[in-house]
Amino acid sequence: MAHQGIYKALWLNDNDNLEVIDQRFLPFEKKTRILKTANDACEAIKDMTVRGAGVIGNVAAFGVYLAAREFAGDKSQIKQAAMNIRTSRPTAVNLMWAVDRMLNIVAQSDDVVKNCKAEAIAIADEDVLRTQKIGEIGCDIIENIMAKRKINQFNVLTHCNAGWLAILDSGSALAPIYEAQKRGIDIHVWVDETRPRNQGASLTSWELLDAGIKHTIIPDNTGGHLMQQGMVDMVITGADRVALNGDAANKIGTYLKALAAKDNDVPFYIALPISTFDFACEDGVSDIEIEIRSEDEVHLMRGIDRHGNVQDIRITPEESATINYGFDVTPARLITGLITEAGIIAPNKDAIGELK
Numbered sequence: 001m002a003h004q005g006i007y008k009a010l011w012l013n014d015n016d017n018l019e020v021i022d023q024r025f026l027p028f029e030k031k032t033r034i035l036k037t038a039n040d041a042c043e044a045i046k047d048m049t050v051r052g053a054g055v056i057g058n059v060a061a062f063g064v065y066l067a068a069r070e071f072a073g074d075k076s077q078i079k080q081a082a083m084n085i086r087t088s089r090p091t092a093v094n095l096m097w098a099v100d101r102m103l104n105i106v107a108q109s110d111d112v113v114k115n116c117k118a119e120a121i122a123i124a125d126e127d128v129l130r131t132q133k134i135g136e137i138g139c140d141i142i143e144n145i146m147a148k149r150k151i152n153q154f155n156v157l158t159h160c161n162a163g164w165l166a167i168l169d170s171g172s173a174l175a176p177i178y179e180a181q182k183r184g185i186d187i188h189v190w191v192d193e194t195r196p197r198n199q200g201a202s203l204t205s206w207e208l209l210d211a212g213i214k215h216t217i218i219p220d221n222t223g224g225h226l227m228q229q230g231m232v233d234m235v236i237t238g239a240d241r242v243a244l245n246g247d248a249a250n251k252i253g254t255y256l257k258a259l260a261a262k263d264n265d266v267p268f269y270i271a272l273p274i275s276t277f278d279f280a281c282e283d284g285v286s287d288i289e290i291e292i293r294s295e296d297e298v299h300l301m302r303g304i305d306r307h308g309n310v311q312d313i314r315i316t317p318e319e320s321a322t323i324n325y326g327f328d329v330t331p332a333r334l335i336t337g338l339i340t341e342a343g344i345i346a347p348n349k350d351a352i353g354e355l356k
């Protein structure tokens with residue numbers, strides 16, 4: 001299903017600029033932001049206007065196209081702009097993967113502007129197909145667990161947002177859930193709020209509400225209790241980078257959910273397109289760079305006041321120190337399987353190495 005540049009989280013508008021949903025204001029306001037230059041794309045990734053490994057990759061790819069247009073095909077200027085985009089966030093490997101793919105096109109092309117546009121669209125179109133496949137394969141797992149355990153309702157727990165706001169066009173972790181809804185499965189989602197930026201509470205809930213999928217937002221510390229009480233049938237999260245040995249970097253707090261899942265025999269799956277593997281990274285726990293974000297994200301909470309104005313309010317003493325790691329790495333031994341467009345992959349070097 002080629003969308004020719006029109007997707008849910010971003011699209012090329014009538015002026016051929018990249019228009020994106022500004023995720024910083026959801027669920028309170030649905031605003032869009034128009035990106036006209038490579039620098040605009042860079043800023044939008046840095047300030048989290050857009051986020052999620054897949055969508056970051058798409059904005060980066062279109063950002064290189066914007067650079068090609070801005071610099072009228074001048075390869076050295078495009079390359080410089082592309083390298084700025086490439087370093088805008090450190091952990092999600094889709095960003096580097098997408099920029100490198102675009103730079104390949106830049107190097108090979110005579111008509112750089114036209115070919116960059118086509119390549120950015122091709123990456124996005126491929127993501128649409130990849131996530132459809134991930135949805136189908138992941139939903140087969142759900143059906144198998146339901147059949148084996150003879151249950152009629154399925155409870156899945158997810159962390160952060162790995163829906164269509166994070167990867168075109170149906171998400172990674174949420175793709176099997178959307179597919180389950182299509183297949184008429186009675187599904188309910190436990191949504192981790194995902195401090196400090198609350199992507200679960202504000203984005204995943206917004207997506208699920210919009211789709212009419214039953215869900216319950218839970219404080220981040222609740223998952224272990226629910227698993228212990230038999231209230232979670234499966235955990236599915238997305239990923240930002242998965243190493244060759246199967247260790248998976250995802251939003252901070254994912255590791256703790258994997259530990260609780262292991263202790264309670266709850267299947268723990270990571271859903272990801274193959275572009276999220278870092279084949280050059282041998283050992284995720286020791287080698288994946290973990291982003292450290294602003295202390296403000298811990299000190300301040302965004303919400304809406306009684307007059308409907310979006311406000312950031314402080315919840316900590318101003319003088320207290322905080323530390324804000326954006327991601328953690330779940331070791332492969334805690335992961336049941338990796339749901340990819342190529343099937344369910346075992347989290348080990350042999351199985352992952354075959355995907356190269």
Ligand code: RI2
Pocket residue numbers: 051052053054055159160161162163166167171172173199237238239240250251252271272326
């Ligand atoms: P996809 C997010 O990080 C989370 O770690 C989330 O699980 C992941 O990106 C989703 O990416 P952030 O960008 O697997 O909100 O859906 O910091 O591509």
